[in-house]
Amino acid sequence: MIAVLWIAGALAVAGALGVVIAKTPVHSVISLVVNILALAALYLSLHAEFMALIQVIIYAGAIMILFLFVIALLTARKDPVERSEGKLEGQRELGIVAAVTGAILMTAVALSAGFGRPVAQEALPSGFGSPAAFGRELLTTHILSFELTAFVLMAAVIGVVVLVGQRKL
Amino acid sequence: MTVEILQGYLILSGILFAIGAAGLLLRRSPLVMLMCVEIMLNAANLAFIAFARYWGDMTGQIFTFLVVTVAAAEVAIGLAIIVLLFRHRDAADVDDVNALRG
Numbered sequence: 001m002i003a004v005l006w007i008a009g010a011l012a013v014a015g016a017l018g019v020v021i022a023k024t025p026v027h028s029v030i031s032l033v034v035n036i037l038a039l040a041a042l043y044l045s046l047h048a049e050f051m052a053l054i055q056v057i058i059y060a061g062a063i064m065i066l067f068l069f070v071i072a073l074l075t076a077r078k079d080p081v082e083r084s085e086g087k088l089e090g091q092r093e094l095g096i097v098a099a100v101t102g103a104i105l106m107t108a109v110a111l112s113a114g115f116g117r118p119v120a121q122e123a124l125p126s127g128f129g130s131p132a133a134f135g136r137e138l139l140t141t142h143i144l145s146f147e148l149t150a151f152v153l154m155a156a157v158i159g160v161v162v163l164v165g166q167r168k169l
Numbered sequence: 170m171t172v173e174i175l176q177g178y179l180i181l182s183g184i185l186f187a188i189g190a191a192g193l194l195l196r197r198s199p200l201v202m203l204m205c206v207e208i209m210l211n212a213a214n215l216a217f218i219a220f221a222r223y224w225g226d227m228t229g230q231i232f233t234f235l236v237v238t239v240a241a242a243e244v245a246i247g248l249a250i251i252v253l254l255f256r257h258r259d260a261a262d263v264d265d266v267n268a269l270r271g
Contacts, residue, residue, distance in 0.1 A: 020192035095194030106183030119225030156242030
């Protein structure tokens with residue numbers, strides 16, 4: 001578990017840094033895929049098999065393809081390079097300071113808070129994190145959130161069609 | 170799973186969240202900013218799943234599933250808005266877009 005945490009964690013951080021640093025959006029997307037696959041490995045190490053699958057299929061598959069499509073659509077004409085100077089004064093320095101402060105605060109909280117007693121490996125319910133257990137939990141205990149999920153997706157589909165659908169002239 | 174390992178996962182989650190926040194603050198390309206939001210959502214998901222394993226409770230994983238759904242919806246809408254921005258005014262930099270008014 002520790003080895004997975006170190007290796008996949010390093011990959012995830014490298015991917016995330018790559019997204020922020022990369023100059024072209026396509027490179028950002030590739031870095032984000034690395035980040036997402038590393039997170040899927042971390043999920044597997046935490047007994048969340050179904051969520052690891054979802055992570056690969058939905059994030060690395062569907063969402064990244066959506067990003068690539070939009071990048072191909074928009075940057076075929078001209079490269080969306082940022083201007084070297086932003087309008088905001090000191091954006092770079094203050095942004096880095098804010099992010100580092102946030103990371104330090106979250107680390108301090110993670111190290112100092114009490115988390116109760118862990119559940120031992122053998123005390124986990126059988127099939128913990130498997131698709132069967134996940135489906136049972138989702139469709140019995142959390143049925144309302146499942147319905148809300150459907151509602152959110154429908155609202156998104158309608159929103160996209162209204163926003164970019166063809167209008168009659 | 171000991172407390173130390175949970176803390177390792179939580180610190181990793183915090184670092185990823187901070188990197189995403191940094192990207193959101195530093196970059197001005199709307200596409201990259203949307204990707205940074207994805208990094209932040211994924212960091213929160215990692216914390217949820219670490220706690221789900223630590224307490225042996227599936228609810229954290231269910232919540233992660235909801236976050237993934239919301240992220241998918243958000244990306245679809247966000248990319249649609251970005252496509253509209255590019256169509257209307259060739260804006261590649263969010264500094265050029267200070268009003269959503271047509």
